[in-house]
Amino acid sequence: MNKSSFLDEIPTRKSNSMHSRLKLYTGDETRDVQTSENKVSITLAELCSILTDATQSRRAWLRDFRGDEVQISADLYDVLSTYWNMRRGA
Numbered sequence: 001m002n003k004s005s006f007l008d009e010i011p012t013r014k015s016n017s018m019h020s021r022l023k024l025y026t027g028d029e030t031r032d033v034q035t036s037e038n039k040v041s042i043t044l045a046e047l048c049s050i051l052t053d054a055t056q057s058r059r060a061w062l063r064d065f066r067g068d069e070v071q072i073s074a075d076l077y078d079v080l081s082t083y084w085n086m087r088r089g090a
Contacts, residue, residue, distance in 0.1 A: 044076070 054062055072080075 051062075
C-alpha cells in the first residue's frame with residue numbers, strides 16, 4: 001500500500017515557495033539584524049493544510065513556534081477577529 005504524505009495533498013502553485021532554504025553558518029555571521037531573507041510567503045490554503053494536519057497528528061514542533069508572530073493582511077485580520085468574537089458569543 002502506497003501511503004502518500006500530507007504534503008502531496010497541498011495545492012501547488014507554479015512557483016513552489018516551500019522549497020528548502022539551507023544556509024551554512026560558520027559562526028562569523030552576526031544574527032542581530034533580521035532580514036527579509038528570514039521570511040517566506042505561502043497561501044492561506046497551504047498554511048491551513050499543514051497546520052490542520054500537524055494539529056490532528058499532535059506534532060510536538062507546533063509548541064516550538066506557538067509564540068512566533070505571523071503577518072496577515074488587515075482584511076483577513078478583520079474577518080478572523082469578527083469570527084472569533086461571534087464564535088465566543090454563541
